[in-house]
Amino acid sequence: MIAAQLTARFPNGMTSLALLLFIEHVTGSYGAAGLVLAATSVGQAIAGPVTSRWMGVWGMRRVLTTTLVICALSITTIALVPMALAGYMALGAVAGLSTPPVQSAVRTIYPKMVNSRQLTPLFSLDASLQEIxxxxxxxxxxxxxxxxxxxxxxxxxxxILIGGGSWFILSPEVGRVRIPRSRRSLGKVLTKAPVLLATVIGFLLIGACSAVEAGVVATFGHGGLEAGIVLAVFSIGSLAGGLTFGHIPIGRWAMARRLAVVTVGLSFTMISLNVWWIGGTLILAGIGIAPALAVIFAMTSASVKFSETPEAFGWIGTGQLIGAAAGSAIAGFLIDGVGPQGAYWAATAFAFVGFAVAVLFVRGFPDLRHRDAAPIPDTAPIGTVPS
Structure with missing residues (x-):
């Protein structure tokens, strides 16, 4: 299941960078590329909680298959049909709206695959391995x-989208797990403080990462492999952090500590644009990313009923994708205005605000040091026979 979902989500690590390079090549503007990325991310953000919730209505496989086909057709059209910037933005939005909700699906399946004690370590392992x-x-x-x-x-x-998506959709667990239909209206799950905080923190953390991505591409250009290698180094730091610190029990201050590491690392990127310096500082910043994501996943799962988990993770994804849109757009315009260093300024600002939120609202984070991260069981009225 882990291998299938990682393959299905592999395009997530490619699409933004590919669109950035493609649109900048076609238009000659990083600002234009940022707008297309923003449209794509906003489409994904809108779809996230909706398509995730649909899985409880029509089933995982039907929703995943339909969105997969539409998304593949949209990206193919962007690649093969020349059009104006508005057309690229429109198709980017369609591709975003139809992004298969693999992340919500797999994190809904996990609690049914392992016992409650293994769930938090599984979330940590997943957050670490996704850095691959x-x-x-x-x-x-x-x-x-x-x-x-x-x-x-x-x-x-x-x-890869078609191949990996098909592998995941055909996995036995996808057909085996049945999600109860949520009895609450759309968006009600956000009234739970841990879910709302996870959504906000995800927005800020991924906004920082997205700004870094744009900054690295602008710093090292298209002429060599430096951009891809530096971004890979960033993720290696995250993978190392997740595997090293992911087993640490999650208390109320866990998020603040992990975001502090990210903020400090990103602040150092503003000192120099030398490839070795940028690579070293991003390794440091990356150490806090996977552990922070593990906190987001665990606190969300532990705070909602099983029937609400797809929508909750959909909102988490929405927060992250809006963050990606904001980070890409802000970084793109700062790159056009003041140069690549502007993107690193934006990334540091996103991370610092996330750290501040984690400190100011620390009481809203659940203490999972002495409890598991399994969802709250769904309950229903039980009929009784009169005596």
Whole structure:
């Protein structure tokens, strides 16, 4: 299941960078590329809780298959049909709206695969191993885009999207797990403080990462592999952090400590644009990322009923994707205005605000040091026989 979902989500580590390179190549503007990325991310953000909730109505496989087909067709059209910027933005939005909700699906399945004591370590392992996507994918897509072509890079994404998505959809667990229909209205789950905090923190953390991605591409350009390698180094730091610290019990201050590491590392990127310096500082910043994501996943799962988990994780994904949109757009315009260093300023600001939120609202984070992260069981009225 872990291998299938990682493969299905592999395009997530390629699409933003491929679109950035493709649109900048076509239009000559990082600002234009940022707008297309923003449209794509906003589409994903809108779809996240909706398509995730649909899985409890129509089933995982039907929703995943339908969205997979539409998303693949949209990216193929972007790659092969020349159009104005507005057209690229529109199709980017469609691709975003139809992104298969694999992340919500697999994190809903996990509590049914392991016992409650194993769930928090599984979330930590998942958050760590997903960094393989961010280590390998940027290098692969940068190599294809710079050495073969940006069109071919987008078509490669379509091939992996179809292959990995099909593998995940056909996994026995996807057909076996049945999600109860949620009895609460859309958005009600956000009234729970841990879910709302996880959504806000995810927005800020991924906004920082997205700004870094744009900054690295702008710093090292399209002419070599430096951009992909530096982004891979960033993810190696996250993978190392997750595997090293992911087993530590999650208390109320866990998020603040992990975001402090990210903030300090990103603040150092503003000192120099030398490839070795940027790589070293991003390794430091990356150490806190996977552990912070593990906190987000565990605190969300532990705070909602099983029937609400798809929508809750959908909102988490929405927060992250809006963060990606904001980070890409702000970084793109700062790059056009003041140069690549502007993107690192934006990344540091996003991370610092996330750290501040974690400190100011620390009481809203659950203490999971002496409890598991399993969802709250769904309950229903039980009929009784009169005596």
């Amino acid at each position: 996507i961010w280590i390998v994918a940027p290098v692969v897509i940068t190599l294809v885009a710079t050495q073969v072509g940006t069109v071919q890079a987008l078509l490669l994404i379509v091939v």
